[in-house]
Amino acid sequence: MPEQQPSLDDSFIIPIGPQHPALKEFEYFELRVDGEEIIDVSVRLGYNHRGIEKAIESRTYTQNLYLIERICGICSHAHTTCYCQAIEELLGVTIPDRARYIRTIVAELERIHSHLLWLGIAAHEIGFDTLFMYIWADREIVMDLLELISGNRVNYAMNTIGGVTRDMSPELLDNIREGIAKLESRARFYKDLCVEEGSVMQRVVGVGVLQPEDALHLCAVGPTLRACGIANDLRKDDPYAAYDAVSFNVITYDGCDVASRMFVRIDELIESVRVIDQCLHCMPPGPHKVKVVRKVPSGEVVSRVEAPRGELIHYARSNGTDQPERYKVRAPTLANMPALRKMLVGGYIADVPIVIAGIDPCFGCLDRMSLVDVKTGRNWIWSSDQLRRHSLTWRQQA
Amino acid sequence: MATAGMIIRVVILPGILLLCVLAFLWEWLDRKFVARLQKRHGPLYTGPAGILQPLADFVKLLAKEDIETTEADKPLFRITPVLLLALPLVGLFFIPIATVTGLAYFEGDLILVLFVFTLLVITIFYAGWGSADRFSIVGVMRSTIQMLAYEVPLNLALIGPALAARSLSISEIVQWQSANGRWLILSQPLGFAVALISLMSELELTPFDIPEAETEIVAGWQTEFSGRKLALIRLGEDMDLVLASSLLVALYLGGPDGPVPGLGLLWFLIKAVVVVFLFSNLRAVFARFRIDQMVNWCWKYLVPAAIGQIILTELLLA
Amino acid sequence: MRPMNMEGELLKHVFRRPVTVLYPHEPTRTAAGLRGRPHIDMAKCIGCGICSQGCPSRALEMEGRKAEATLRIHLDRCLFCGQCQRSCPQEAIELTEEYELATAERDQLVLEFDRGRKET
Numbered sequence: 001m002p003e004q005q006p007s008l009d010d011s012f013i014i015p016i017g018p019q020h021p022a023l024k025e026f027e028y029f030e031l032r033v034d035g036e037e038i039i040d041v042s043v044r045l046g047y048n049h050r051g052i053e054k055a056i057e058s059r060t061y062t063q064n065l066y067l068i069e070r071i072c073g074i075c076s077h078a079h080t081t082c083y084c085q086a087i088e089e090l091l092g093v094t095i096p097d098r099a100r101y102i103r104t105i106v107a108e109l110e111r112i113h114s115h116l117l118w119l120g121i122a123a124h125e126i127g128f129d130t131l132f133m134y135i136w137a138d139r140e141i142v143m144d145l146l147e148l149i150s151g152n153r154v155n156y157a158m159n160t161i162g163g164v165t166r167d168m169s170p171e172l173l174d175n176i177r178e179g180i181a182k183l184e185s186r187a188r189f190y191k192d193l194c195v196e197e198g199s200v201m202q203r204v205v206g207v208g209v210l211q212p213e214d215a216l217h218l219c220a221v222g223p224t225l226r227a228c229g230i231a232n233d234l235r236k237d238d239p240y241a242a243y244d245a246v247s248f249n250v251i252t253y254d255g256c257d258v259a260s261r262m263f264v265r266i267d268e269l270i271e272s273v274r275v276i277d278q279c280l281h282c283m284p285p286g287p288h289k290v291k292v293v294r295k296v297p298s299g300e301v302v303s304r305v306e307a308p309r310g311e312l313i314h315y316a317r318s319n320g321t322d323q324p325e326r327y328k329v330r331a332p333t334l335a336n337m338p339a340l341r342k343m344l345v346g347g348y349i350a351d352v353p354i355v356i357a358g359i360d361p362c363f364g365c366l367d368r369m370s371l372v373d374v375k376t377g378r379n380w381i382w383s384s385d386q387l388r389r390h391s392l393t394w395r396q397q398a
Numbered sequence: 399m400a401t402a403g404m405i406i407r408v409v410i411l412p413g414i415l416l417l418c419v420l421a422f423l424w425e426w427l428d429r430k431f432v433a434r435l436q437k438r439h440g441p442l443y444t445g446p447a448g449i450l451q452p453l454a455d456f457v458k459l460l461a462k463e464d465i466e467t468t469e470a471d472k473p474l475f476r477i478t479p480v481l482l483l484a485l486p487l488v489g490l491f492f493i494p495i496a497t498v499t500g501l502a503y504f505e506g507d508l509i510l511v512l513f514v515f516t517l518l519v520i521t522i523f524y525a526g527w528g529s530a531d532r533f534s535i536v537g538v539m540r541s542t543i544q545m546l547a548y549e550v551p552l553n554l555a556l557i558g559p560a561l562a563a564r565s566l567s568i569s570e571i572v573q574w575q576s577a578n579g580r581w582l583i584l585s586q587p588l589g590f591a592v593a594l595i596s597l598m599s600e601l602e603l604t605p606f607d608i609p610e611a612e613t614e615i616v617a618g619w620q621t622e623f624s625g626r627k628l629a630l631i632r633l634g635e636d637m638d639l640v641l642a643s644s645l646l647v648a649l650y651l652g653g654p655d656g657p658v659p660g661l662g663l664l665w666f667l668i669k670a671v672v673v674v675f676l677f678s679n680l681r682a683v684f685a686r687f688r689i690d691q692m693v694n695w696c697w698k699y700l701v702p703a704a705i706g707q708i709i710l711t712e713l714l715l716a
Numbered sequence: 717m718r719p720m721n722m723e724g725e726l727l728k729h730v731f732r733r734p735v736t737v738l739y740p741h742e743p744t745r746t747a748a749g750l751r752g753r754p755h756i757d758m759a760k761c762i763g764c765g766i767c768s769q770g771c772p773s774r775a776l777e778m779e780g781r782k783a784e785a786t787l788r789i790h791l792d793r794c795l796f797c798g799q800c801q802r803s804c805p806q807e808a809i810e811l812t813e814e815y816e817l818a819t820a821e822r823d824q825l826v827l828e829f830d831r832g833r834k835e836t
Contacts, residue, residue, distance in 0.1 A: 127686025151751035
């Protein structure tokens with residue numbers, strides 16, 4: 001986003017970032033405060049930029065599977081699902097039904113994992129370390145399940161172009177049933193706990209308020225949007241994988257604050273358990289992948305999935321070779337950034353960590369940089385070489 | 399001879415050496431108990447069951463580089479860590495630990511100990527101010543506002559035992575409890591609860607650890623301290639815990655009084671351990687308050703409770 | 717509102733065993749099918765080179781071709797993704813469950829597979 005020049009007044013500035021205990025990854029929020037109240041926020045992004053979109057252009061489609069998986073550790077399966085859907089559409093390939101169901105199961109397990117992780121981090125941000133320890137001890141259940149399914153606790157490598165990489169045995173299905181039953185009862189326990197515990201509720205109710213009109217106007221996505229009462233969920237609006245075959249509810253709450261976002265996520269966790277149950281019940285037999293050719297015919301495609309944090313968009317353009325010509329990733333956290341800025345102004349410094357955590361930021365997904373000249377409106381992308389040369393000349397002139 | 403005895407008592411037992419050992423021991427107990435509540439191990443490898451871990455942390459900090467920023471106010475920056483260790487020690491000299499009287503006692507030493515608590519907060523203010531760092535300044539502002547909230551209930555609650563024993567000397571209150579065979583917690587439970595919560599606020603334990611909220615302002619007023627100064631501050635915080643628990647034991651639980659006379663130190667330690675467990679348990683079970691919520695809550699609930707306790711005590715005495 | 721709602725749960729756990737696994741003093745629990753160190757059965761390898769072309773991080777290198785091919789795996793580049801295992805037409809590559817691969821010697825991070833000897 002274009003950087004505003006800070007105005008020269010004598011308000012007190014508190015920098016949150018780039019390194020700060022409240023942020024798990026680095027971004028820079030400059031808070032202009034008056035006592036304990038925040039008057040203005042200036043956001044600078046781009047500290048986590050790794051040049052992934054450029055790197056994608058020089059790798060084959062199979063190699064890109066693993067690069068795209070590592071855009072983010074918690075939404076890794078969502079990224080690869082989006083990628084595989086895009087390339088499968090370019091190839092004109094339909095994947096087997098069993099593969100669709102396995103993709104859905106892993107996606108929902110990842111959603112459970114992400115929401116549990118978020119709940120623990122939110123507890124830590126408001127100073128409730130005991131709850132944080134308890135929730136993360138329960139997170140081990142879902143990580144062990146994912147390790148059984150895929151062979152690794154994060155970065156599952158379950159997706160491949162044309163299906164999934166591993167099949168699921170009947171014992172594995174029983175293990176999953178057992179694990180998610182336990183997770184559901186723990187999620188209900190934590191929900192009751194948070195509702196009853198006064199010191200938690202007073203930190204999250206009425207904090208980080210975002211009005212529904214603002215949420216729509218600023219293009220918020222995911223649980224942030226659903227906590228304002230707007231029922232936008234890509235799994236219902238534009239079904240992919242096996243979501244058209246299972247029935248589930250889209251969770252919304254009307255509070256528009258961090259407490260509503262918390263409840264949206266806990267209830268989504270419980271809904272994910274229902275989805276996984278249905279998938280396990282009607283898992284069709286058959287192969288788990290189909291063979292595909294190496295060279296992808298020319299074309300361009302946009303693919304969207306509902307990542308745990310919101311709507312994730314990938315755009316791909318191919319030119320008939322076995323390497324993509326251009327790839328673009330729009331992560332949900334970037335869509336939530338303008339809404340975040342609106343939420344922070346007018347609050348207290350003490351609320352900053354929980355409000356930032358409330359949109360479930362994943363700065364690893366966030367940083368894809370393009371440069372915009374505000375005066376001329378010109379839009380361009382630099383390679384790392386050009387960026388380095390520009391910075392050297394700029395520094396010499398300064 | 400009397401001087402030699404006095405020196406041994408001041409420096410070793412029940413003086414500075416014993417108090418430092420107790421400071422490390424209470425920190426280990428607190429960390430271990432909170433860890434067990436959270437399904438963790440806590441300190442484990444240094445010494446049996448990790449008992450030497452606080453000492454190891456202290457020694458490590460002493461060996462680290464001591465950075466002084468150019469912006470910092472040097473005299474304030476250097477003297478405040480020493481004061482933060484010295485002030486609780488001053489308070490502890492007046493509390494009976496092993497014998498029925500403290501190392502020193504006079505009529506009114508309870509007021510002196512309460513004043514030590516206030517002086518501690520003022521020293522914290524100077525420590526943060528002298529650091530000349532944004533996070534420190536926000537931290538000490540919160541610390542000062544917090545003092546406005548808990549100071550009144552703390553003083554009101556601790557006047558209760560003085561009213562019952564008709565004396566403002568801690569040693570005399572302890573002797574009154576053993577003479578009457580009744581601990582003051584039984585007749586003033588509300589005052590004990592108010593004093594406990596106010597002391598948690600003074601010690602900056604959750605839910606009142608607002609001045610050093612790690613996720614919000616890095617480390618609050620302690621941000622700029624490192625090396626030796628931080629070691630002294632950490633030891634000072636532990637000494638503060640010893641002071642708070644010892645005060646509660648002396649005023650409400652009868653001090654070194656117990657079934658078998660002559661083993662005063664042992665009974666004192668057992669009671670102090672119970673109080674430390676209370677602090678640790680309450681620390682683990684709440685989320686952090688926000689500063690405006692904390693001030694609100696203290697004035698709405700703690701102050702009326704303390705006043706109510708005093709009224710009850712007066713009615714009982716009359 | 718019931719404050720201190722967690723108290724019962726907390727006190728229950730004081731005397732139970734903590735959930736922390738004291739690795740490396742105790743063995744940690746792993747799942748079957750864990751993706752660990754790659755192992756190549758050179759008796760099945762035909763030297764086609766598909767595995768090293770498909771490796772995302774250039775960890776698998778092939779020297780020579782067909783029957784004289786020797787393979788080298790750089791463990792510090794390997795992602796343990798399993799693409800080599802999936803793309804080998806002879807199913808000669810397998811990711812074992814061995815995960816304790818850290819070492820203080822740099823040259824121990826390169827695994828060599830050639831014919832004649834199984835591996836170094």
